[in-house]
Amino acid sequence: MMRVIDIYVCEDNPKQLNQVVKYIENYLLIENLDMRVRIATDDSSEILNYLDSNEIDKSLYFIDIELGENHINGIELASKIRKIDFEGKIVFITNHSEMVFLTFKYQIEALDFILKDYPEKIQERIIEDINLCNKQFEQSASDNEEYFQVKTGELVRSIKVNDIxxxxxxxVPHKVIVHLKDGQFEFYSTIKRIEDENESFFRCHKSYVVNVNNVESVNKHTREATMIDGEKVLCSVLGTRTLVKLKK
Structure with missing residues (x-):
């Protein structure tokens, strides 16, 4: 069963903050959805501190882009949120449609942009976004696809385990190269750390960890594992024996 979806609202105008929260809570009550307003605030740090200190599961964020002189703007807040919660759904509420392009610059995947220029449409759009968020999380909950998270620079990248x-x-010291079905890249980690990240990962050699599900065959004589794309990976004596058993 999918856990309750937490909703966060950050808006520096008290009247608009209360209005957005009212729209959300009224709709959640009417539809009896498994969602709740976790934090509604004009202080971006309140949300960030909470995310840093608690386990995050499913979350929806309504963020005002212009948060005032004493706060980081909504784009920066969303960027920080994305580093902590890469699956969260982010909706921007703004007077500044020209700032939308910044979400691409900061690589923030936004669920929607609601313009304050059309106040009569705000409630309708909020309800649409709540329904869309709920639908997307329901679909992901029914999807058994596993993901492996990799931090590259300031971004967290999510990779399907099946693609590894x-x-x-x-x-390069303290770095690992991941080979995917469609390419490869480096990131900071160690082979020792990765072998414990997923039950499909097996350390067949001091320098290699394979995804057992993508091993095509194992040659006991040459002590090599052939992957589904034809690449060959070295195996130790013990690694070869164990991998053969795992593939039976």
């Missing part, structure tokens, strides 16, 4: 072929130690 294997990992290998990089010549």
């Amino acid at each position: 072929l294997f990992f290998e130690s990089s010549p």
Whole structure:
């Protein structure tokens, strides 16, 4: 069963903050949805501090882009949220449609943009976004696809485990190269750390971790694992024996 979806609202205008919360809570009550307003505030740090200190599951954020002189703007807040909660749904409420392009610059995937220029439409759009968010989380809950999270620079990248072929130690200290079905890239980690990240990952050699599900065959004589794309990965003696058993 999917856990309750937490809703966060950040708006520096008290009247508008109360209005947005009222729209949300009234609709949740009428529809009896498994959602709740967790935090409604004019202080962006209140949300960030909560996210830093608590386990986050399913979340929907309504964020005003212009938060006033004493706060970071909504784009910066969303960028910080995205580093903590990469699956969260973010909706911007703003007077500044020209700032929408910044969400692409900061690589923030937004669910929607609600313009304050059309106050008669705000409630309708909020309800649409609540329904869309609920639908998307329901779909992801029914999807058994597993994901592996990788931090690259300031971004957190989510990769389907099924798309991962294997990992290998990089010549660069404290870095690992992940080989995917459609390419490869480096990130900071260690082979030792990765082998415990997923039950499908198996350390077949001191420098390699393979995704067992994407191993096509194992050659006991050459001590090599052939991946589904034809790439070959070295295995230790013990790694070869264990991998053969795992593939039976």
